[in-house]
């Protein structure tokens with residue numbers, strides 16, 4: 413199973429990714445969590461991406477594509493993965509497909525957790541992570557609409573997009589997601 417989970421800040425990507433990862437026994441890779449962790453440990457990658465996260469902007473494609481490439485070449489991801497927060501642009505989506513072709517692997521589904529902007533804002537404000545401050549959340553939601561949602565056409569045209577109503581409770585979202593995955597495999 414190879415799934416990319418898409419959605420804005422507070423859409424529930426992390427919660428659902430964690431549940432799917434347990435259910436299917438495959439690694440959960442959250443690019444946002446990995447980048448925040450790299451910033452805390454001030455690694456080279458952390459220092460490179462810090463200005464972008466601090467401004468609620470997307471990290472440049474080249475950096476992200478190189479990062480995902482080396483990560484998906486690690487042996488623990490050979491049998492599948494849940495990507496949480498990647499890809500975020502049409503360019504990343506295309507490059508991911510090129511990488512999968514090269515690895516002779518195939519994406520199972522791109523899952524969009526659909527949640528209204530006002531609910532994304534409320535949910536994100538309720539947590540207190542590095543980049544969950546109000547003006548940053550607004551910018552991240554703007555990045556979602558301007559850079560990430562246009563990418564959906566890419567998956568829709570290939571018949572790979574599953575849309576799930578993410579404004580329900582986590583259990584309801586999980587249930588709907590599992591049902592759709594089981595009936596659509």
Ligand code: AMP
Nearest residue numbers: 443444464465469470471476497498500
């Ligand atoms: P997230 O926790 O998934 O909302 O990601 C937090 C932040 O990490 C985003 O606002 C971006 O600055 C950065 N980020 C995470 N994933 C990506 C990606 N695929 N492309 C570019 N930037 C990313």
